[in-house]
Amino acid sequence: MDLIFFLLFASIAVGCGISLVVQKHPIASALSLIGVMGSLAVLYLLLGAEFIAAVQLIVYAGAIMVLFVFVIMLLNAAEEAPSRKTNWPSRLLGVPLLAVFVALLAYLFDKMSPSLGTVTFGAFTTGGKQIGRSLFNNYLLPFEVTSVLVLIAILGAIVLARKEID
Amino acid sequence: MNFFLISLIKTGIVAGAFMTTLAYLQWIERKVLAHIQSRLGPYRVGPHGLLQPLADVLKLTTKEGFVPSHVNVFFYVLAPFLAVLFALISICVIPFGPSVEILGVKTDLGLADLNIGVLFVLAISSVGVYGIALGGWASNNKYSLMGGLRSSAQMISYELPMAIALVSPLLLLNDLSLRTIVNEQAGYYLGVIPKWSILQMPFPQVFSFLIFLISAFAETNRVPFDLPEAENELVAGFHTEYSSLNFAAFFMAEYANMVTVTCMATVLFLGGWHPLWPAEYGSDYAPFALLAAGSAMLLFHGIVQPVRGRKWDRYSMPVAGLVFGALSLLFLLPALKPVLVPVFWFVAKAGVLLFLFIWIRGTLPRFRYDQLMNFTWKFLFPVAIVNLLITALAVALQGPKG
Numbered sequence: 001m002d003l004i005f006f007l008l009f010a011s012i013a014v015g016c017g018i019s020l021v022v023q024k025h026p027i028a029s030a031l032s033l034i035g036v037m038g039s040l041a042v043l044y045l046l047l048g049a050e051f052i053a054a055v056q057l058i059v060y061a062g063a064i065m066v067l068f069v070f071v072i073m074l075l076n077a078a079e080e081a082p083s084r085k086t087n088w089p090s091r092l093l094g095v096p097l098l099a100v101f102v103a104l105l106a107y108l109f110d111k112m113s114p115s116l117g118t119v120t121f122g123a124f125t126t127g128g129k130q131i132g133r134s135l136f137n138n139y140l141l142p143f144e145v146t147s148v149l150v151l152i153a154i155l156g157a158i159v160l161a162r163k164e165i166d
Numbered sequence: 167m168n169f170f171l172i173s174l175i176k177t178g179i180v181a182g183a184f185m186t187t188l189a190y191l192q193w194i195e196r197k198v199l200a201h202i203q204s205r206l207g208p209y210r211v212g213p214h215g216l217l218q219p220l221a222d223v224l225k226l227t228t229k230e231g232f233v234p235s236h237v238n239v240f241f242y243v244l245a246p247f248l249a250v251l252f253a254l255i256s257i258c259v260i261p262f263g264p265s266v267e268i269l270g271v272k273t274d275l276g277l278a279d280l281n282i283g284v285l286f287v288l289a290i291s292s293v294g295v296y297g298i299a300l301g302g303w304a305s306n307n308k309y310s311l312m313g314g315l316r317s318s319a320q321m322i323s324y325e326l327p328m329a330i331a332l333v334s335p336l337l338l339l340n341d342l343s344l345r346t347i348v349n350e351q352a353g354y355y356l357g358v359i360p361k362w363s364i365l366q367m368p369f370p371q372v373f374s375f376l377i378f379l380i381s382a383f384a385e386t387n388r389v390p391f392d393l394p395e396a397e398n399e400l401v402a403g404f405h406t407e408y409s410s411l412n413f414a415a416f417f418m419a420e421y422a423n424m425v426t427v428t429c430m431a432t433v434l435f436l437g438g439w440h441p442l443w444p445a446e447y448g449s450d451y452a453p454f455a456l457l458a459a460g461s462a463m464l465l466f467h468g469i470v471q472p473v474r475g476r477k478w479d480r481y482s483m484p485v486a487g488l489v490f491g492a493l494s495l496l497f498l499l500p501a502l503k504p505v506l507v508p509v510f511w512f513v514a515k516a517g518v519l520l521f522l523f524i525w526i527r528g529t530l531p532r533f534r535y536d537q538l539m540n541f542t543w544k545f546l547f548p549v550a551i552v553n554l555l556i557t558a559l560a561v562a563l564q565g566p567k568g
Contacts, residue, residue: 027303031241031296031300034293050281050282051282054286054289055285057290058285058289058292063325066292066296066299066321066322067322069299070299070318073302073318127281127282127342
């Protein structure tokens with residue numbers, strides 16, 4: 001049962017990822033990305049990490065992608081026109097390089113997999129409480145540093161977007 | 167009994183009740199609005215227009231599903247599906263009543279008890295915007311696009327105060343599971359004042375309840391925040407180009423969102439299924455008394471003193487009175503009492519909030535767009551944060567619970 005769900009949603013995630021790149025229309029690409037996020041959330045859920053799954057959906061699908069879709073709709077971006085010029089070097093080199101990359105990945109995974117160990121379904125039993133506790137006990141400094149970083153980013157966005165007032 | 171079988175039965179009951187509620191909510195809304203405006207409302211189909219929802223459904227299903235030639239067909243068809251899917255799915259984590267034993271089977275009243283129930287509802291409501299936004303965009307119509315854009319901007323903006331207003335009762339109640347949240351609100355101060363989180367010490371959540379309600383109006387695109395479908399500016403907003411069942415899906419999604427939001431408010435702030443006053447003072451007999459009073463009134467107006475000029479009331483009112491009487495007797499049966507009484511209190515609270523939604527629709531005018539944005543970012547959001555800080559301080563000063 002778990003394995004079936006895993007295979008189903010993993011293939012949906014990969015399919016949406018491919019469609020994200022292949023699609024010509026920005027809205028279709030954005031929606032494929034949402035599909036990837038959603039199926040990732042389901043995979044987290046299968047592992048038992050319910051909190052992470054919900055946060056994944058709220059933050060990525062619910063906030064960031066809504067903003068993306070909003071901007072695409074506001075700018076009314078149309079379908080990309082396919083470029084006329086064929087880029088010969090990329091066509092010639094692309095396939096061999098991809099093969100090398102996949103081979104490298106497979107080799108690394110093969111080397112590392114025994115030492116990493118495998119994750120079983122429902123392995124994480126940690127709820128919101130444990131995550132909160134470890135955030136504010138063990139990882140307090142990184143957490144605070146990240147929040148300051150986010151604050152700086154917000155200030156930067158405001159400074160960049162501000163209209164000059166004479 | 168088998169877990170799957172029980173779940174299947176419960177799902178069937180909840181789905182059926184939910185759909186009927188959606189259909190009749192619309193009838194109630196039209197009736198209440200009509201009476202606010204000194205009209206009678208739907209009156210032709212069935213006694214007092216009671217079969218109007220059925221007629222509407224028949225009309226919408228038999229209409230031609232027209233797809234305009236200038237739309238992006240895939241997204242145009244997908245959008246209402248998304249809207250209705252995300253609107254209906256949240257109901258499955260709402261707990262309607264405590265754990266009970268029916269015919270020797272012990273079960274929870276409610277479909278699923280996720281230990282992240284609150285986050286689940288938040289997640290679903292945050293992706294719910296896609297239906298409307300996509301529908302507006304795919305229609306390829308400037309009014310629809312404006313409606314969709316307005317709706318997504320409005321929903322992003324009001325989600326912030328809503329989520330922050332949700333956090334304060336969570337601090338008090340110390341859990342994310344909706345069932346545990348309701349259980350934490352059991353009990354009474356001084357024997358009479360309910361321990362709902364809207365009244366719970368150390369810091370009663372009155373402000374966050376109000377913020378939640380206001381944001382809920384905006385999240386469900388209801389008056390006074392129904393700018394996505396402002397008919398004097400945008401024809402019909404995001405669903406201008408939709409007809410037949412696609413239109414019905416958007417319509418249903420709006421009402422389903424309303425029901426979900428009121429259920430969430432009931433669970434988080436109004437103590438779920440816990441009665442208004444303790445059972446020692448007879449709160450278990452309140453549903454019986456209420457329904458019996460309704461039955462007596464209907465019988466009186468049907469038989470003894472019928473309203474002049476409504477000749478069918480002479481037959482329909484006594485029948486309705488008898489139905490109400492039978493229902494009131496159901497609440498006295500010892501076998502059904504532990505199931506029906508908590509559900510009654512839950513439905514009563516959610517129903518009062520739904521009535522509030524309709525009442526406000528009949529009372530308030532629509533906001534202007536800049537007022538809408540200023541209101542959330544400059545007023546609602548800061549107030550929600552201050553409320554959260556005060557709650558956190560009060561909870562911290564009180565120290566850990568027992």
